[in-house]
Amino acid sequence: MENVPFIAIEGPIGAGKTSLASKLANYFNFQLLKEIVEENPFLDKFYDNIEEWSFQTEMFFLCNRYKQLEDIERNYLDNGKPVIADYHILKNIIFARRTLQKDKLEKYEQIYKILTKDVAIPNVMIYIHASLDTLLKRIECRGRDIEHNIQPEYLMQLSNDYDEYMNHFERLHPHVPLIRINGDETDFVTRQKDLLDIIEQVKNKLNNIKRSKPDESKRKV
Numbered sequence: 001m002e003n004v005p006f007i008a009i010e011g012p013i014g015a016g017k018t019s020l021a022s023k024l025a026n027y028f029n030f031q032l033l034k035e036i037v038e039e040n041p042f043l044d045k046f047y048d049n050i051e052e053w054s055f056q057t058e059m060f061f062l063c064n065r066y067k068q069l070e071d072i073e074r075n076y077l078d079n080g081k082p083v084i085a086d087y088h089i090l091k092n093i094i095f096a097r098r099t100l101q102k103d104k105l106e107k108y109e110q111i112y113k114i115l116t117k118d119v120a121i122p123n124v125m126i127y128i129h130a131s132l133d134t135l136l137k138r139i140e141c142r143g144r145d146i147e148h149n150i151q152p153e154y155l156m157q158l159s160n161d162y163d164e165y166m167n168h169f170e171r172l173h174p175h176v177p178l179i180r181i182n183g184d185e186t187d188f189v190t191r192q193k194d195l196l197d198i199i200e201q202v203k204n205k206l207n208n209i210k211r212s213k214p215d216e217s218k219r220k221v
Helices: 017-028 043-048 050-075 091-099 102-116 132-142 152-172 192-207
Strands: 006-010 031-033 083-085 124-129 178-182
Touching: 006 017, 017 031, 017 083, 017 124, 017 192, 031 050, 043 050, 050 091, 050 102, 091 102, 091 152, 124 152, 124 192, 132 152, 152 178, 178 192
Parallel strands: 006 083, 006 124, 031 083, 124 178
Antiparallel strands: none
């Protein structure tokens, strides 16, 4: 499994993760893994009252994403089949630290550490960052009912949290190449040149994949 491509795309809400993951999965003919979002029964309540519904929301996401990654590792990566995902479970800790009260965060982090202890990390990470205006426009364009009540302040804080955490990820996993994409300047949905530029960057990283030994390729996220 050491040399099997496992690409994850991360970024705040509205960055375009799923759109890019779908295009790259189609181009490279990789298995596409999409995160569960709208299936979360607590999400609409969460955006109405973050403090009241944050723990239920975050626990649902954590358990379901853990199960998804467990299945994708067993059914694809372990069998030499490349995967591209529009998320990685590391995002859970970003959201949890922003939304949970101290007592519940401590409980959450204990469960998070147990579940993610042996989860394989990607061997290529793509991070899409964008300004608040760009994120809000994209959220409005896709028109998800559950996202109508997202507060700009929350989205801005979340975007800053992502910047900090991805810097942390880069220091924690120096062997994992990180491709940073400016979502304000790059439009991989409507501009073919922008998409091809990203594809070339991914190709270069895949050509240079030298996964660590198996026991080093699974680290805490």
